[in-house]
Amino acid sequence: MELMELLAGLPHRLIFGSLPSRVEHITMDSRDVKPGSLFICIKGFTVDGHDFAGAAERNGAAVIVAERPVRTTNAAVIQTDSTVRAMGILGARFYRFPSQELTMIGVTGTNGKTSVAGMIHGILMELQEQSALSGTIGFNLNGILHESANTTNDSLTTQRMIRQAADAACSHMTMEVSSHGLVLGRLAGVEFDTAIFTNLTHDHLDFHGTMDEYGQAKGLLFAQMGQNLKERKRAVLNADDPWSGRYASMTPHPVFMYGIDNPAQFMAKDIRMTPSGTAFRLVCPDGEYEASMSLLGGFNVSNALAAVTALWAEGFPIERLVEALAAIPPVNGRLERVELDAPISIFIDYAHTPDAIEKTLQSVSQFKKNRVIFLIGTGGNRDVTKRPVMAEKASVADYVVLTTDDPRHEAYSSILQGLETGMKHSNYACIGDREEAVRHAVRQAEAGDIIVLAGKGHEDYQIIGTEKQPHSDKEIALEEAKKKFS
Numbered sequence: 001m002e003l004m005e006l007l008a009g010l011p012h013r014l015i016f017g018s019l020p021s022r023v024e025h026i027t028m029d030s031r032d033v034k035p036g037s038l039f040i041c042i043k044g045f046t047v048d049g050h051d052f053a054g055a056a057e058r059n060g061a062a063v064i065v066a067e068r069p070v071r072t073t074n075a076a077v078i079q080t081d082s083t084v085r086a087m088g089i090l091g092a093r094f095y096r097f098p099s100q101e102l103t104m105i106g107v108t109g110t111n112g113k114t115s116v117a118g119m120i121h122g123i124l125m126e127l128q129e130q131s132a133l134s135g136t137i138g139f140n141l142n143g144i145l146h147e148s149a150n151t152t153n154d155s156l157t158t159q160r161m162i163r164q165a166a167d168a169a170c171s172h173m174t175m176e177v178s179s180h181g182l183v184l185g186r187l188a189g190v191e192f193d194t195a196i197f198t199n200l201t202h203d204h205l206d207f208h209g210t211m212d213e214y215g216q217a218k219g220l221l222f223a224q225m226g227q228n229l230k231e232r233k234r235a236v237l238n239a240d241d242p243w244s245g246r247y248a249s250m251t252p253h254p255v256f257m258y259g260i261d262n263p264a265q266f267m268a269k270d271i272r273m274t275p276s277g278t279a280f281r282l283v284c285p286d287g288e289y290e291a292s293m294s295l296l297g298g299f300n301v302s303n304a305l306a307a308v309t310a311l312w313a314e315g316f317p318i319e320r321l322v323e324a325l326a327a328i329p330p331v332n333g334r335l336e337r338v339e340l341d342a343p344i345s346i347f348i349d350y351a352h353t354p355d356a357i358e359k360t361l362q363s364v365s366q367f368k369k370n371r372v373i374f375l376i377g378t379g380g381n382r383d384v385t386k387r388p389v390m391a392e393k394a395s396v397a398d399y400v401v402l403t404t405d406d407p408r409h410e411a412y413s414s415i416l417q418g419l420e421t422g423m424k425h426s427n428y429a430c431i432g433d434r435e436e437a438v439r440h441a442v443r444q445a446e447a448g449d450i451i452v453l454a455g456k457g458h459e460d461y462q463i464i465g466t467e468k469q470p471h472s473d474k475e476i477a478l479e480e481a482k483k484k485f486s
Helices: 003-007 049-058 083-094 113-126 155-167 179-183 211-223 243-248 298-314 318-327 354-365 387-394 412-420 434-444 473-485
Strands: 014-016 038-040 063-066 076-079 103-108 131-135 138-141 144-146 172-176 194-197 234-238 255-259 266-274 277-284 287-293 345-349 372-378 399-404 428-430 450-454 461-464 467-470
Touching (some): 038 049, 063 083, 083 155, 113 131, 113 172, 113 298, 113 318, 194 298, 255 298, 277 298, 287 318, 298 318, 298 354, 345 354, 345 473, 354 372, 354 450, 372 412, 387 399, 387 412, 412 428, 434 450, 434 473
Parallel strands (some): 038 063, 103 172, 131 172, 194 234, 255 266, 372 450, 399 428
Antiparallel strands (some): 014 076, 138 144, 266 277, 277 287
């Protein structure tokens, strides 16, 4: 791309050195630099990209964008007040504003982002639409899954993924939108056509400080939809969550409401659950329809309403949406039933907030024949205020295993003590090593018991220190169940 075209609209203070006429690659990772690259120095939580400007130049960087002076020999340096903001501008321009070429759907909320986004992607695929999905599980491009590091990636990676989706002729791209991603500017340059809100409950207060700040961060998705009413955009909000009223006031675009308990345009009535799926009567502006899905839990009924409402608001016929909903598979690691030859039931879930734990237990308790054994873990070096509340919610189970999630640099004992203070009964065990905790949960099981392994969901690793180490709740549980019941 012509460099002057790329730099258009980028505020800068100083330029040092001779600028090349073109750049063919931009990156924030010095290891990814190629000859002729533009390298952006980003100051992160643990490393500062300015410290790697020399490495970037040695790898061939022709231009370096920085917030402060950096020493170079041949590379030109552009100084700007905010390299994070600059990266958003440069990324959108370099990848030719890809979000304008397809329908962009953003899903935000504490719980349910992955499920709603996955449902939308699954429904679109059932409707024979080309579709992309980005979020916690990774980047899914027309059914092919690629790993990603964060729920909401940095702005360069985000723009590159959207460009890939546009070039692959996708009609839609659905993205999970985290509060961190919104506050840190990772969505810069992304034009969302539909913004969806699931719910707001206690989480991430180590980053946001207060629930009000957390809620305001989520609201950025709706505030940033813009004021241009020539554009056909829409907000899809949960009538059962009080924050929806605030978010409705943040956008001038049409608002569509869904709910179970409070009046809304899309509602679920007569909800029926079995161990293999859920059915309900969908009441919407086009009439009433019998809906079913292979997903479990009342919270997934709410998630399904969000997905169906969003796609109906875009223009898809409700009959086709109901048919597609019935056909999509469960979302990986979200109250996922493990297939096993044993007289017990095992579910893998991602629940790691008090609200999600409460709703997961409500869902599985409906199928209870004997006991519910609930394993719960939380991450190290993260929000400590939610730990006792998580354990309090988990106390509804007959037996609780308290463990860790991603311990990082925090001692097992510290994490477990934070959880243990919330327990409401004495039928529990504290086991810091998550693998041993999973095995313990299965060893305690008797015929008719339900085991829920919560907190990791689809993830196949644990973060211990700074390293990702292989770990799968599902595989460990299957191995232990085979030993116990064979």
